[in-house]
Amino acid sequence: MPKFKFGKEAGIFLLLVVLCVVVTVMNPRFLSPINVQNTARLIGMFGILSLGLAVVIVTGGIDLSVGSLVALLGALLSIGLVDKHMSPVVVVVGVLLVGAGLGLVHGLLVTRAKLQPFIVTLCGLLIYRGAARFVAEDQSKGFGDSAGFMWLHDLAVGNFLGVPWPFVIFAVFAVALGVLLHKSVYGRYLYAIGRNPEAARYSGVNVKRVETLAYVVAGGFTAVAAILFAFYTNSISPSSHGNFYELYAIAAAVLGGFSLRGGEGSVVGVVLGAILLQILQNLVNLLGIPSSLNFAVMGAVILLGVLADNLVLRRKQA
């Protein structure tokens, strides 16, 4: 729904509040500045991925290549900066361009070659993972002490007035995307295409161009997140870096009210979804729940969340 109504996001917002209260009661350190900072940083990074994906999901598409792309771009970043000693600005711009460029390729394959988004980006998932391992020669890549691009490192992992940079970037992106999706003509067309591409075409919307652009945006956002992740871990093992991140990103969007059939969901929803997912992970550690149950807790809460949303608030999304 391009017009934003808070009703749809009320369910997840409630869940989030309840969860925060419960965790705080069980371990007050949850609200300690350092923990808030840590969590905000992770929210920022994963949230940027989710925002990008949300744009694609609105059109009824999907992007499974996100995790592998994070690995490939991270490896390229390290190679450019450390192995090739290239100028940080050039490398960053290069990485962003590669991300957006691969998004463009996805978009063209979907709109021009008429392939299913699932299959295009599944191939992306496989190919970029392989490419990451290949360019990194199956070595883990890192940034050492970041000599020569300390500012970049700080931008990724440092704080701005006490707020982690990734969170700041996430917030800015969220606002920008909110305006784009909910206020601009482009956003309206995205929702139109997601709901009924025929109707959009009948009304003279350049469906192919609009849809392609969605993948480009997703690729660009992924690239930004990839840079942040790379500096955050400071080590990119090409075979596992970013594994399953696409699922987190998709989960955040769906939790936030997006339908994978397209044409539904708001930026506020994704933001809440992204926050909820990271708080869940934080909670597992803070409450001392065995790590082996990490995934299970996440899955269970997501399921309960959407169930409560559907049953209690009687929202139908099937």
Place this chain on the structure above:
Amino acid sequence: MPKFKFGKEAGIFLLLVVLCVVVTVMNPRFLSPINVQNTARLIGMFGILSLGLAVVIVTGGIDLSVGSLVALLGALLSIGLVDKHMSPVVVVVGVLLVGAGLGLVHGLLVTRAKLQPFIVTLCGLLIYRGAARFVAEDQSKGFGDSAGFMWLHDLAVGNFLGVPWPFVIFAVFAVALGVLLHKSVYGRYLYAIGRNPEAARYSGVNVKRVETLAYVVAGGFTAVAAILFAFYTNSISPSSHGNFYELYAIAAAVLGGFSLRGGEGSVVGVVLGAILLQILQNLVNLLGIPSSLNFAVMGAVILLGVLADNLVLRRKQA
């Protein structure tokens, strides 16, 4: 298309033939009995997963929980047989029931609670992985020397007249499913639901029941495959066993002409898709392509396959 027309599968069949010829020329051992047997065994196991998933995909659904379910059921199998010394028959039946039962839960959540299949089974992916690690106490599980249930072990990894049992089971399942999907009332309903659930409902089809049953079938097939995989690896590390298998299974179906929008695809297609995927993996090893490129090769061939299919045969599936 309930009616089977070979035209749709001709593309992938061609790709398969070309690939086989090329590999044979480059390494004649490709056709050695032992290699054919190994590959057939893997085709059988992965193929069974794909067949089950295909039923769900026809309805326009998806099942992402397959890989995690393979891990959970494998762990349960080992616990039942080895730790609890239960009767093999009881354990096998139990595992099949758990598989089908979880499928039923998916089906009910999708049809009754009206949740999106993607999100239901994504939660399954997370929860079953956690459950597998939990029941296995984060230890890898196995069958040692299979004393006491050697017959079961042989059924899973042995041969029948020189043909690996998993392949035999796969073939039988494929034929049965072919009849079900393409010749039976139930199959026709599945396609109708995948294409237009509302129209099916208005025509008196019990949409909820038919759709639920699809998930049960998928769960049951996954359970069969899980037993075979468990004995094949003879070891189940709960945190990684079966990772990404859902993607292989989906890829096989999509390669075979299934559309994730539902209502499209034939059993012959999935079978060919499953064969192609395993041959691809075999080829990477036989041709000595760096392992790091394994995924990339797979991704590239899938992409080329669907591209060629769409562009050359002008089949539109987007």
Place this chain on the structure above:
Amino acid sequence: MLLASGITKRYPGVTALDGVDFSISSGEVVGLVGENGAGKSTLIKILGGLVQPDSGQVVMEGRQVKIDGSATARRLGIGVIHQELSDLDNLDVAGNVMLGREPTKFGLIDRPALRAMALRALERLGMGQLVDEPQSSLSIGQRQLVEIAKALSLEAKVLIMDEPTSSLTAGETERLIEVVRDLRAQGVAVVYVSHRLNEVKELADRVVVFRDGKNAGALDKEQITPQAMVRLMIGRDVAVANEHTHLAGAAVLELQAVRTKRFPSHSVSFTVHSGEIVGIAGLVGAGRTELAQAVCGVDPLAGGNVRLDGKSLGNSVRAAISAGLYLAPEDRRRTGLVTRSSVRENTTLPDLPHYARIGLLERGAETQTAAKMLEELNIKSPSVETTVSGLSGGNQQKVVIAKWLAMSPRCIVFDEPTRGIDVGARAEIYSRMRELADSGVAVLMVSSDMEEVLAVSDRVLVMHEGRLAGELPRAAATEEAIMALAVGHA
């Protein structure tokens, strides 16, 4: 103004258009008529830029043009109302009207301006009150009006309307005719496609007739009569509305204080007897479809009871169907048909177990039934294996009817049964309905087409805002009497 010549378009198995010519000048209203599948919509899609012709050319205002998309058509001043609705239910009505032409301020959508522009277009149709409604809450008729408003707001030089009134009732149709006359006065060229030949007669300055994808002739203003059009369309006369004697038998379908979800405060009770055809009339959005769907179990009942042959039916489609109560729904693409499946598969879907032995289908029996229905309803389809999406709108509608006629009903509810169906086939369907009634079946027909209601019904029920406003026996059923009840007077 606009001149299309030698247009040919082939689809696998059919030649939709075979070198047709078509022209229109400004300030002219041209009626375009032809049997179902004659190629009318195909020509319109070509002019609207949605389909590319295999050969032929289009000249607009003296210049040859290539219309390669809706955007191009709009730029050239061609506005189109397509036969099938194409709206977005995740937008409000204003957003739908202005889709593709959103006014912006600082790069963002200027909502007030957008609303104002949409309102202006809607008000021409007397539908201003809809402007802020979510599209998802509209009935088919209202959605059709939104489509018309959308085309009006284009301020096109050539306005093409493909069956704009097929789901409108008399009131709205009257209004639309006024609007078209206005446009003509302003010098707009209007192409008007309809199977309601009286409308065409009333409006058109000239009529062009297509038959099997070819020009079958044209009629000038003074020559336009329904009979003349029919003769050119099918090459013979059609006897419309056969006289009959009606012998009502036992009560078959009984509605006892039925309440629907949308109008829970009104209850509706009536009975349909064996051997009679009961028509339900009313304005767009009066709740007829709502009622029909609740009765047949596809929508939940909000209260009351439905009895068939004295037995109470559970509120489910399957129970209804197995008891012999069938619904042929009004929205063929959403609920009537599985458009990606073949004619055969659609025809046999509601009665599939009938074609199976030990669960396995017998293709031969299916094909036989489907072929029989193709023949009987004169469905223009290359074969029974053709996918329904490849049929013309009217032929799709015939398949909706066919799938229920292929079974043996006790009571059959038709919701807008002849939407988009040509005169010839329409007569055939009416006589099938009569045969059914004569064989003891109860027939309930919801229709917005006044002529149809008057011609077919033995008794007319009129609905207004969810309640039964009145009942008229055949003798008392006149257009005026029905309208008076429909608008809530009397």
Place this chain on the structure above:
Amino acid sequence: GNEAAAPKGPESSASATNGNKLKLAFITNNASDFWTIARKGVEKAEKEMPNVKVEFLIPGDGSATEQKRLIDDQLAKGIDGIAISPNDAANATETLNKVAKQAILVTQDSDAPKSDRAAYVGTDNKAAGVQAGEELKKALPNGGKVMVFVGKMDVQNAQDRVAGLREAVAGTKIEIIDVRTDDTDHARAKANVADTLVKYPDIAGLVGIWSYNGPAILNAVKEANMVGKVKIVCFDEEDDTLAGVKDGSIEATIVQQPFEFGYQSVKVMAALKEGKKDVVPANKLMIVPTQVIDKAGVDAFAAKLKELRGK
């Protein structure tokens, strides 16, 4: 011209005898720097023995299934010997025995004691765990809470190392609170450490079991400004880990000698193929000891490593 052609001599003769070259395979359990060093060892042995050709294979997803496929494909190709780091030793016995029937089987890095392997070349992970425990005891004479981090607990070397660690600190005031896993997601690995520092402000020590856990711990501790306040012991020789040892923020790291794994595995396979059974001790275990690298030894080790990695 002549000079340029000259070196071709031995090469072409080698390819002529390609048919009777000894074909060996070295199969890792996943992809990492560790295996790069092992590869150097393999290459060294290969260079020393011109009649040996070794394929170095890395399973794509690090799973047992993938490994099994690699093995089957090698056997199908015809192979003389396989040195493998089995992903799940306890249950891979049957697969391994199939190999042992057709070729020389050496386990390396991770053993499969129940199989018919000709030899095991590798670390005693439990002993390595004990070494880590000893370092921890040195760093925390007064004891304290210790958290352990690892990728997956269902992998044998992780279990052995943790067992050794627990054994070494048993009876002291060092309390191991928990083992947190991260499924090899490095971001998760770091977040686990950060969360632990929040949950247990009085934490005294952190142990990283897998190679990337060291840098993950170090980075998180640095960002929490707790360098020096918590003692870190980890495994393996990631650059960041060595830098940490050098500047004192990490107490010590326990390193294996993968170069020796590669080198000795190939050597022993070649020797066995020639029938020299005496290269393998009676218990079949060829243990390559782990080394403790602390501040004192880090420079020398780093220099050697650099040479091995060829960087």
